[in-house]
Structures are given as structure tokens and as C-alpha cells.
Amino acid sequence: MVNATGAVAADVLVEGEKIAALLTPGFAIAADRVVDAAGKYVIPGGIDAHTHMEMPFGGTFSADTFASGTTAAAWGGTTTIIDFAVQAKGTSLMSTLDKWHTKADGNCAVDYGFHMIVSDVNDTSLKEMESCADAGVNSFKMFMAYPGVFYATDGEILRAMQKAREIGGTVMMHAENGIAIDQLVAQALARGRTAPVEHGLTRPPELEGEATSRAITLAAVTGAPLYVVHLSAAQALDAVARARDTGQNVFAETCPQYLYLSLEDLAKPDFEGAKYVASPPLRPREHQAELWRGLRTNDLSVVSTDHCPFCFKDQKELGRGNFAKIPNGIPGVEHRVDLLHQGVVRGEISLERWVEISSTTPARMFGLHPRKGVIAPGADADVVVYDPRARQTISAATHHMAVDYSAYEGMELTGKVDTVLSRGRVVVDAEGFHGRIGHGRFLTRELNQYLV
Template sequence: MTRTLIQNGLVITATEEIHADVLIEGERVVALAATGSATAEAWTAERVIDATGHYVIPGGVDAHTHIGFGPDPVPDKMGRSSAFGGTAASDTFETGTRAAAWGGTTTIVDFAVQPVGGSLREGLDAWHAKAEGNCAVDYAFHTIVSDVNDAVLKEMDALVDSGESTSFKLFMAYPGVFYSDDGRILRAMQRGALNGGLTMMHAENGIAIDVLVEQALAAGKTDPRYHGEVRRELLEAEATHRAVKLAQVAGSPLYVVHVSAASALAEIAKARDEGLPVFGETCPQYLFLSTDNLAEPGFEGAKYVCSTPLRPREHQAALWRGLRTDDLQVVSTDHCPFCFVGQKELGRGDFSKIPNGLPGVENRMDLLHQAVVEGRISRRRWVEIACTAPARMFGLHPRKGTVAPGADADLVVYDPVAVQTVSAATHHMNVDYSAYEGRQLTGRVRTVLSRGAVVLDDGQWLGRAGHGSFLRRGTCGYLG
């Protein structure tokens, strides 16, 4: 069994910072000891990694990706192929997980989609077939529930019991494709209250949004910026409020995905103040981008079309505050990349046909470290929202998301002073643009270990497709 020793780094977890050496045997961390202590000095290993002047942090956990997504199952009632243009995400599990590792993320949780009229099993089998043998880092699956019925509710029980999927996403948006009405949502939540599964919610009032889309297009408002205008903040807040109340009726926990608006966050904060098991996630795009990007001239704004949409810049302060106060617990990417040429262009002349989604799995850890540099969050909070909290939220902690004896040796040696410029010319995601093109960031990944294997070192890719393993999960670690 290979022994690896990481020496002289500042080990940062969600709870502490310590100058310590980390000893790894095979795929697991077996011990930590203060640098220079007699214990650390006595350790020997076949491979020694010097982390002087660097941080040693857990590998990132991105709990919201759509790497295996598409193409869309059916057109919606307006003749559109939902929000995704009838096309598939441009990253495969091979390219997407490799890009994740380049950015310091060593675990992803993707979404297996239940086909309408089919079973959860069908969706999971399709996603297993896409991912198996192709992933460079470890992976797990949530399940998108697009058709709630008695058979599906029983499947939910079995998936939670086996750990194959312990979280289930429903949509208040996209009528005719993924949309579930309140009755179906309530039934799924009631089942989660019984079996321990966590309900994830895309909270936007899709019925009302479709009315506004029709009205905008009829008025000749076709440019990308109107995507943000019709998906109004109040319709995210209303849906979030409704989701909270349905969860309260069901007695179930609720995790609201990609929170973008201050008013929606206020609904989550109010629920948490009342002691309800309600959790929230935001994404880098809502922290660093805005409607200014959607309004870029020509068709450039299409690059930034995602749902929930980008909001005016003033919402960013509320989201950062929510991360500091723990009203938002997790930052994930909602990584769902579509190339500008040939995919985003499907919506020229009709913003409703622009595939919804942004690339970002490679940028998340670095963008959040920039927030540390700027004083928005602490180093420990950086690790918590990017690594520890998502692992705990989705039943992967303490195997993932921390640096501790017994944990998987998913570790990142991070250079906090290196300066980089984000660009599509240098990123590793299989997409032809960067949402953060030209942005200068302080901090970057130097070395990445996935279950003890060095997959990236000093700009050299050493990983391989197929190294990543499928992870069975427990239930939410914040619940009892």
C-alpha cells in the first residue's frame, strides 16, 4: 500500500487551521500531526509532497452539475424543447470531471433524469451508462422526479434504502417538461418525510413565467436580456415561499437550489428562523455576474442565460450576507455548459430558445477563494461552503469534505498567491467560452489527489478516465 506524505502546509478545514503534515495510506488519510513534531518527523513515505507556503484543503464537492444532461425529452406546450433547446450539455463525464479536478473539485453529484412516463430506475440506468468508466473523480447522483405516481414513490424508498440516490429534485418551472404541480410536490415531500430523502426544489413559478414569455415575444422583445426580465424575482420568491409551506405541511426537509434573488433568500431565512429544516444553495454566477452580462451587446448576452436567471448587481450583497450568516449553506455550480456557436445560437431571434446553462465546474473553488482575498468570507467558510457542507448535506461526510483520519484522501494543495486570468483559451471544460473571461483571480490549484492518487500536479494532468468511483450516500447529515 503506497504511503504519501504532504508536508509543511497550512491544513484548513471548516473548523480549524493548523500547520500540519498529512499521512496517507492507499486511498485514505490515516493521520495528521503538527509540522515539526516528533510524530511528523518520524513518518516516512514513498511519495512526499512539499506544501510549504500552500494550503492543504479537502477536495471540493460540487453537489449540482448537469454533465450528463440532454437532449431534452419532449417539446413543451409552447413548442420549445423546454429550457435546453433540444440539445445536450457539451461536457461529457470524461471532460467534465477532468475539468472539475483542474479546479480542485474531486466529487460531483450529477442529476439522473426520470423520463416522463418512465421510472426512476430508467433514468439512473441511463446516467450510470454515461458515467461508468469515464469519470476522472468520484461521482454520485441525485434523481430528477418528473412524474410523481405510486410506483415512483415506492422507488424513492428503495433508492434511499440502498444509498443509490437519497435526494430528489422537483421543478416548479418548465411546464410540459419537468414541471410538477403542488399536489405532486406534496406527495413527494411526504414520502421524503418518511424515508429520509431530501427534496431539492427548482423554485420559480413556471406557469406565470410562460405567460410573461409569450407576452414578451409577442411584443417583439426577443433579445437575451429579456430572459432575465420575464423570470421575475417575485416569481422566484413566491415559489420559494410556496415550497417552504408545502414542506412544512409534509413535515419534510427542503433544499432550494440556485437561489439568485434577495427576496427568495429572505423566505429561506425566515423559515430557518422559525426552526424549519430548510436549506439553500447559491452559485458563483449569482455572486459574480449580473443582468449587466445578459444585456451585453449583440447576442453576447446569450452566454449568460441560465435559470434561475442572473439578477441586478444589488442582489449579490444579500447572497454574500446569506453565506456569512449560514442562511445559505452551499455554493454549487449548476454546471450545464452549452457552446456559444451552434448551441446558444439556437435562440437567435427568440430568447426562449436559448439553452439554459453556464459552464463553471472548473472555476468555483478559485472564484470563492477570490472572495476570501477580498474579505467577503473566511478561509474556513470557503472550505465549508465548497467542500464540507455539500458533503454533509448529501450524505457523503465524513468520507468527503474534510481532512481527517479515515476520510478519503481527496486533497488539494492550493497556492493562495498565484495569479491567474480566467479564459476559454486555457480552461479544460468542453465549451467554447468562459462566463468569467478575462477575470483576474488570486489563488489556484497546484496539486490534486483523488482517493490518494495524484491526478494533477503543477500544471500536468496525471489522472485518467475511469479512476472515479460511484458513491452510495447516506441521508442528509443536518437532519437528526
């Protein structure tokens, strides 16, 4: 049994939806069902703190519904997702939250929560941040990218951070200098440079580093905690590390795509690179070693997926002839736990750190611990039996996400999910999927447990 605090030999007793006890192996006790985990790891269910199911983007929607996306999550050992409710300009935060509840309620195979995207900063929306927190949604995402859509000025970010500081919320930041990026995009298109690789070349890592530093400065001025989403570049990581070294409440996540994929994938010929378009973009390969180092030092605290799947046919193809029209996003909710296990196999991270960054820290960061993220009496029985010696090959032909390609097609992995319990119910085992759409419950969240 592996928790973030260590690995021990133990049997796990589940009663109803909860973990009832941890027992000495072989302790005689009557059970309705025994799951044999001999030779395997028993770990807390994964928590993917960054997904986008049914997300509107560029005139289309991400391909996974809450039903298909949470089913795929379960197959991959993730038993909780935190998705983003997306405020459109001119709408209220609470009506947005109601809309996302309508999308998700009764449609999820595993438990779920929400963050709130704040794209329209005004007196009303700032006041509504309090109502969101009262409703169990106390993390608020803002964008320094996408002018005209989600972009917030420094002044708007400052005001939202002040409100977050007041109510104990956490501001999540997409940190890229969108104003400068738009100029680079326009210049590239004017010169006839339209291929998918230009998406990466027009969003250089220096502009992620600059925006991250600016967000950290605004957080320091306001005293608000800051969580940098999908960090991809060494320059941004350096800024986060410096802030953390001073004791500032700054946290950051990265994603599997930035650990395994690179600008070379964006440059694949015949428009294949469109499959790898996401923001921030994939970076030159040398950034990967820095990100793994950040995971070891805890300057990177969490690995989420930013799961935002768009099919290659009819969706990614919208950007043929103009890379700026390619829907941004890479599918991955099903493979995060497995991909991170490769870090254990390769010696990049320890077994305990694997559990910490995939489950325990997101639970603590987003107010779900000790209900989630740990194998302990009283916790929800979200339990994964993981076979560390099994071999598998990732392929769109076998994954369960509602998308027609895999960004990791043909990648051979060591380790595989064997059995998954969600709140005490076996939802995945060797015989297949036994879950139920509607089993997943909405999770109201407490405050970030890492704030000092």
C-alpha cells in the same frame, strides 16, 4: 491545513486511498513521495453538489461528458461531483438511474454520486423513490418551472414530499413560478422582444421569492426537509432565512454566477448575452451583497455550480430571434473553488467558511461525511494544495471544460490550485493532469446529517 473547524500547521500522511494521520510539521517519517505545501493551504477536495453532464435540454445536450466534465473538475480542485439523473415523462425512476449509471460508469476522473429528478409523480414513481434511496440516491429534485417538461403541481410536490419525509430523503426544489413566467415570456415574444436580456426580465426575482415561499410552506405541511437549488434572488433568500429562524429543515445553495455576474451580462449586445442565459437568471447587481451576507449567516449553506455547459456556437445560437429557445446553463465546474476564494481575498467570508461551503457542508448535506469533506484520519485522501498568492486569469483558451466560451472571460483571480489528490492519487500538479478516466467511483450516500 484548513478544515471548516479551523486552520493548523500540520503534515498530512496519506496511505493508499486514505488519510492515515496528521502529524506535527517536520515529524520524521518515510514516504514514497513528498508534496511540498509550504506557504500554501492544504484543504479537503471540493464537492460540487449540482452538475449536469450530458444533460438533454431543448433538443441538444450539455457539452461536457462525464469524462471531460470530471477532468475539468479535478483541474479546479473539485474531487467529487453529484450529478442529476433526469427522469423523462412516462419512464421509471430506476430505469433512469440505470441510464445515468451507463453514462458515468467507467467514464469519470473523480468520484461521483447522483440526485434524481422526479418529473412524473404517480404511485409507481413514489414507490420507486424508496428503491432509489436503497441504491444510495436519496435526494429528489423537482421543478416549479418549465411547464410541460419538468413542472410539478403543488399537489404532486406535496405527495413527493410526503414520501421523502417517510424515507428520510431530501427534496431539492427549482423554485420559480413557471406558470406566470410562461405568460411573461409569451407576452415579450408577442411584442417582438427577443433578445437574451428578456430571459431575465421575464423571470423576475419576485416570482422566485413567491415559489420559494410556497415550497417552504409545502415542506412545513409535510414535515419534509427542503433544499432550494441555485438560489439567486434576495426575495428567495428572505423566505429561506425566515424558515430557518423558526427551526424548519430548509437549506439553500447559490452559485458563483449569482455572486459575480448580473443582468448587465445578459444585456450584452450582438447576442453575447446568450452566454449568460441560465435559470434562475442573473439578477441586478444589488442582489450579490445579499447573497454574500447569506453565506456569512449560513442562510445559504452551499455553493454549487449548476454546471450545465452549452457552446455558444450551434447551441446557444439556437435561440437567435427567440430568447426562449436559448439552452439554459452556464459552465463553471472548473472555477468554483477559485471563485469562492476571492470571497476570502475580499473579506466576504473566512478561510474556514470557504472550505465549509465548498466541501464540508455538501459532504454532510448529502451523506458523504466523514468520508469526504474533511482532512482527518480515515477520510478519503481527496486533498488539494492551494496557493493563495498565485495569480491567474480565467479564459476559454486555457480552461478544460468542453465549451467554447467562459462566462468569466478575463477575470483576474488571486489563488490557484497547485496539486490535487483523488483518493490518494495525484491527479493534477504543476506538470499537468495525471488522472485516469475510470478512476472515479460511484458514491452511495447516507442521509442528510443536518436534519433535526
